[in-house]
Amino acid sequence: MAVRLPRPRRFDVYIALGSLLGGLLLWALGLATRPATEAYVLLPGRWPVLLPLFVMAGCELLRRSSPRTALLVGTAAIVLDVFTQGNLVTILMYTDLMYAAVLYGPPASAHRIPRITGLLAVAGTVVPFAVWREPEALLIGVVTGIVAFGPAATGLIVRNHRDAAVAARLRAEQTALLAEMDRTQAVTAERARMARELHDMVANHLSAIAIHSTAALSLEDPKTSQEALVVIRENSVAGLAEMRRLIGILRDDSGDTEPVAAPTLDGLGALVGNARTNGLDVTLEAGQGKVPAPVELAAYRIVQESLTNALKHAGPGRVAVSLGRRDGVLTVRITSPYGDRDGPGAPGSGAGLVGMRERAALLDGTFEAGPEDSPDGKIWAVRATLPVHDTVEGDTA
Template sequence: MVRLLRPFGRAVTYTRWLHLFIAVVAPSLLLFVREAWWIWLIAAAVLAPAALVPAMRTVEGLQARLLLTGHRHDSGSTGIVVAPSASWGDRGRLVVWLESRLLLGYVTMTVSAQLVFATADLVAAPFGRDVEEGGPFLLDGHHWWHALLVPVWLLGLGVFVLVAGHVITALALRLLGPSPVERLAALEERTEQLLERTRIARELHDSIGHALTLAVVQAGAARAAGDPAFTDRALDAIEETGRAALEDLERVLGVLRESERPVSSRPTLADADRLLESARASGTKVDASMTGPLETVPGPVSREGYRILQESLTNVLRHADCAPARVRVAVADGTLTLEVRNPLTGHIPGPGRGSGLRGIRERAALLGGHARTGPDRGDWQVHVELPLS
């Protein structure tokens, strides 16, 4: 019983009723001046050209969103748009909406008024008042049991209001909802947001993970060495790496806080020496070879190449016990080739394990390249080829 009565306690049930009455305010006022059926035809004829105005869709959308769904702003769940009409299809649907709203408003006003008048007659009948002619329900006499029918008509009025509200809301979702073009645009925007979130998560994983790995390795090496001079160098390296990680973190958080605020540029392969020096400072012997015009590498490729190199060196420090690493970066024949190799240790990660390796393959695929990770001739290798075009 409580579940059945719950809709009658919701404000949106009655704002939907109000929405239907608003549609017939103007014709109803004209009926007080002159009672004629053709006033409704004039109202319907006026609404058709009004629907061709692009801004009318915004007005109707805002009103429907507020009164039919109870949302002032689009939270992504109302399904009613407030953008101006952008095509003739939008205008055509708006014409159907306005005419349907007028017709349903007329029916709602008529039935609601008749039910209210009938209820009043039922209340007055036991006290000697005659039922007015022309009402929908005519009962002879002045019997006390007429009052017992009042709850029935009130329940009928409530059910009618509830049903009419659901009907007009369903029409609004159908006729004021996004067009296929708008749905596609919203889907593309959502996809871009998800891709941006994935990129930011990958950025945080690469930069912060690299910094923490270096800090752990440096601290462990300093403790094992027991040499004050080495400890000082390790602390300097930890400080520099931490400062760089904080810069990356601030840049990423800046993107999250204010998407339109300009942020500092992401590191590129021109900054690769910083990665190599950080790895060497951790006690890892790094043999690096960089050939070709790195300065000509396009920005997106250079930035992703930097992150791939960073993640590859992080894996060496994390999983290879600071084993010697060979790094080769080459630009030739329209391709950027990046390879990091280190001798295999007892721990051999599977080629598909770890978010870092998966991130490397995803970065390469997004740029139209490919990546190979796994054992190769006694070494663990990360081999990536990225097209420059």
């Protein structure tokens, strides 16, 4: 089975061709690194120099695509070059192969090659000097360090810097991704919060307007129609005021930039009074005491939405609102008659129940809503439990 060599990079081809042409130029000019009279020049003459030169140029083609193979073959070529008169370009190409093997090779080779070449440089310095006792013997280790250890160490330094840059870029990308995820989650949470606020503030008034306008259109009694129109006007004015305050939160240039005070449980009396004006028979029993602001806001909105649902859907009868605090938990319970209405109703989308459940979940509380049996007949019961211990105050709307 034939072994298919990896395709060389274009830049590596340029290096190989340039180096080969440079080596051939030095060879044509007769410039060698050693005279033919040296004792260890076993292959004197001009022609033997070309074999290591061409092999080294071929290795340059593989400097990045297969760096370990290129270094092994190049090492054999540089050893062969030692026994010829030598060519300076052959040595320079070998230093590049050493550098490329560390920079582009596997991580294990990148750390192993500098250690091996460093030991060879030390051995090439100590052993010849110990054997020959000549100062010139130290040059063997110096040359080994320049040709092998120097390029290997340089390649390791460049590789470490490159890996650090890649790791920094990945961390930056991950940080940007996390920031985008946080931004998306924040936008989603803010949209959900604004949807709950808009629904809770305006739905009550619009439901009253829809019910009373239907009654005014269906009845021919002038007095009843007049009373319905009064209720419609009151709710439309109140709803418009709520909308303006909400817009003032969203737009700094709306002319209403003052912060809007969050509703508190002290306002339950006014809320119940407004529900009675709209035609509900409501009783209120509140004994919760002082609770944290987030719990207070959630409880108020749950009562407000429950009264809105009772106005739209409840049958004739009494609506009971009760709040009590016990064992670190605020319990909110609203009951209303469950059955067909005698008068006009208003359509619902179910967003109110979703909003109440979300408000309770944000405070690690519970929420339940559904029909129940009671001594007075079938009722619709809403029950929420909101922990009041260890609550961090803030906006949980």
